[in-house]
Amino acid sequence: MKAEILCVGTEILLGDIVNTNAVFLAQELARMGISVYHQSVVGDNSQRLKSCLQHSLEQSDLVITTGGLGPTYDDLTKETVADLFGLEMELNEESLRDIRAYFKKLNRPMTDNNIKQAMMPKGAIILKNENGTAPGLIVEGKGKAVVLLPGPPREMKPMFLHGVLPYLSRYIQGTFISHNIHVFGIGEAQVESMLRDRMEALTNPTIAPYAKEGEMLLRITAGAETPEKADAMISPLIEEICGLLGEHVYGVDVGSLQTAVVQELSKRHLHIATAESCTGGLISKRITEVSGSSQVFDCGVCSYANEIKQRIVGVSEETLARFGAVSRQTAAEMAAGIRRLSHADIGISTTGIAGPGGGTPEKPVGLVYVGVDCPWHQEVLELKLSRDFPEERELIRWLASSHALYLALQTIRKYSKQV
């Protein structure tokens, strides 16, 4: 079947927000084996929306829209679809009850214009919204289907997963399964040159590479009659790739470096602590993002000023005076110091120049030291992150935090080898 995605919203059209809804829907449909032939964005304008929808329905069997289901006068998607299919609008009592209940739960007054959100084209399949007031809906006719979803991603995504996936499953034969291999510390070009022959030759399963900031994801997808059969097709390929890429693979289906770190620490009942300068709390933020991280993480210090590095984290005055805050020595003492202060098993540290200011010829923007300290291993890495990414403060900080997490992960795995 041919599908297309139509996102409604002037704020996307004007470039005020990035269209992440299209990415999510395209990925989900691709995973099901439904081909997306076209994506488009149109503003909150009745006439243009109608023309777009008409065009989409001519060329595709399934159109998924996001946005334009809100309570205000410029939310028009439902009305336009009803018009195109020649359906009357009617009040859906159940939706109205749900909307009333939602406002009651929030203890907020419901205004009259919210009633508009319970008006539905006659015969539509209603999709409940667990995270907002606008219900979604599916309208069928003329051998076509239009799925209307709300615009906010935190409403749209659960509605797609809980309401639309089961509906679409009728169009699917067999199943598609994907597994993700997470790769760090090796360039995309190098991975591609190692795997190119395999990537080009394989059709089922397939290998798709995705570059993310500073890391890489290899998605292996197989289609088969059952999930078990798909998995059996994928397993040997995962094993092969993990063998090829060695310790650059930091996990399979693990989600993120921080999740891998928390999992590996939990397994071994180890605790980690962070002393951050240039990353400013980003590492502790990433670790504590992981639910359950309180089992392995007690303490992080963002020692942004030298005085704090010295007085609280315990870097020696002499080290700071002789080598400076951005130095191998300071990173080492920060990692050792936070471990002492926190009583954790492993200390990690960052100190560097994230820019845009503060660089010198000797210590340019992007120079970052990442340290680790524990009884079985001490190491400091020198990173030069600005060569690739001039003046991108947030990117430098992100990459520095990723290197620190990857260094922690390797260190944790060394521990297991010793015991």
Added chain:
Amino acid sequence: MKAEILCVGTEILLGDIVNTNAVFLAQELARMGISVYHQSVVGDNSQRLKSCLQHSLEQSDLVITTGGLGPTYDDLTKETVADLFGLEMELNEESLRDIRAYFKKLNRPMTDNNIKQAMMPKGAIILKNENGTAPGLIVEGKGKAVVLLPGPPREMKPMFLHGVLPYLSRYIQGTFISHNIHVFGIGEAQVESMLRDRMEALTNPTIAPYAKEGEMLLRITAGAETPEKADAMISPLIEEICGLLGEHVYGVDVGSLQTAVVQELSKRHLHIATAESCTGGLISKRITEVSGSSQVFDCGVCSYANEIKQRIVGVSEETLARFGAVSRQTAAEMAAGIRRLSHADIGISTTGIAGPGGGTPEKPVGLVYVGVDCPWHQEVLELKLSRDFPEERELIRWLASSHALYLALQTIRKYSKQV
């Protein structure tokens, strides 16, 4: 004039990459006052690309495409446009020289298929590519224009700015100026109901509301002959809205809460410090995101474990035992404690239950206390963030950090009133 953006690339269609090109182009065109009526994405498929382009040219005067200018067989944009306009392809000698020179500079061998990149529709205006091998081009005909740009953003953006902007300036009369009013702590619906009459009545300047996670942005845009005249039209409206929304406006054109906090601290030569539990370093991460934050921020402690709250931040054992870590009293002692420890002027703190686990009937997921402590003000806010966003750990943490930054901002502004 009516414009639309057409992005060519199967990787966007499948959701493998986010379409940031469309965002960039939409913003740039909006800034020039060129209305973008439609955005679309199509795969690397000749027939569908042709159908899309044809449709775009029927409804718009200007079509800007990205992607499909590469050397391989599935790069088809130029050929498709030539076909639609009935133009022959011919070798452009200058482009070929540029491509040869580019490979020579990189010291890489040039392959034969790169010659394809120098083939151009007859009569096209060529746009030099300073960051890659694919030249861009502009094709005119039938009162329409198509601008073809390469797909990689680091090639596309400079080409747009240096080559396309000067070309488009012929279509522009006057200028458009926007200013952003940043709003926190008041619901979107409430703001809209306060401003609805104005929003509907105004045509120049206009007010456009954008909801972001936990905050709101009101964009005021005016078109006029000169930037000065546009600003003069906007100023009274900004004043009016700021008057209406009072202290909920945290800044105009300030970018983010953390930037506002850093700016206000800098002005007054004040320092801030953070003691974070549930936000896990997110507040210090947000503060240090701002370039120049080292002038106002020295120290943050992520005291995730009770033992750290007590031993390092200085929360009393009795408080923790009697009221628990997630309590008004602990938040107050954390804010006071981090101020003592860091010697900063202002201490802010968070402690709460971010979920998904750890909630109880008395202290459910989403219960967060946010504290501030300084000589002229002490306050603790109780937030119940889960009512709106059940089980969204990252969103709860984000909102908690925003409330803490907003509380800090209000506190800093109280200081100025005292002196």
